Amino acid sequence: MTRCLGTTISEGQRRVCQHAIYQCNNCGNIGCDQHSFSQCSNQGYVYSRCLVCSAKGQNEYLESNQ
Numbered sequence: 923m924t925r926c927l928g929t930t931i932s933e934g935q936r937r938v939c940q941h942a943i944y945q946c947n948n949c950g951n952i953g954c955d956q957h958s959f960s961q962c963s964n965q966g967y968v969y970s971r972c973l974v975c976s977a978k979g980q981n982e983y984l985e986s987n988q
């Protein structure tokens with residue numbers, strides 16, 4: 923599983939996100955899935971909905987060179 927290396931900030935602390943990364947089936951957007959907006963610097967989804975094209979439906983993103 924590919925883990926998100928974006929930065930999240932909660933309670934003033936910066937952390938590495940480490941959520942799973944997904945790729946949108948519709949537009950190819952790659953990012954992690956969060957439960958509200960602007961949670962992660964590498965966020966691509968809110969509740970499984972793509973932030974670029976608003977489609978639902980994505981696959982877990984696997985880097986081919988791992």
Ligand SMILES: [Zn+2]
Binds near residue numbers: 929939941955965
């Ligand atoms: Zn993330």
Ligand SMILES: [Zn+2]
Binds near residue numbers: 947950973977
């Ligand atoms: Zn999309």
